Amino acid sequence: MGKSKALQATRATQAALKPARVADAQLDHLERMIRSLALSGDAKAFSCLDRDYWKRRLAALGDESDLVSTQRARVLRLFELLARERAGAGSGKAAA
Template sequence: MGKSKALHITRAASAALKPARVADAELDHLEHMIRSISRSADRKAFACLNRAYWKRRLAILGDESDLVSTQRARVLQLLELLAQDHAGAASKKVAA
């Protein structure tokens, strides 16, 4: 699992970032939504909030917050889940 550019920051930049404790609520919400979407049988219900939207939300969280290592790991896991979900959806389209 490689490092995400959105999650890599310098010490000087971290001074302007939101503290990690503030990011927990946002990360909990994103994790809940992304996992719900990946398990949902009704993909059309979430059509307006596509994979790019969720990736953008995760990138913003990484850019604006001074995430601790466990939070960064959660973000990377969610990005991986989105990638797997996208690959699975693409293979289903090809098979149809």
């Protein structure tokens, strides 16, 4: 019986999630914004925005949507980009 309740809860959770195709537009926007700010090389441009805001937006996207593996990978890369920017990796450009 415990299993069936857990399965019902999982199904209910999945039913409440937005489909992956709906998340694409939001993920595209977040990716454009975070990448353009992080890669601009202008520390002031990124500092005027709250990184925690972008992290919350990414987390909400993952929590509210039934993301496919490629979308999850994009979200993780954006979290990593925000972490690198916070650590100051964005201010010193590495040689290609």
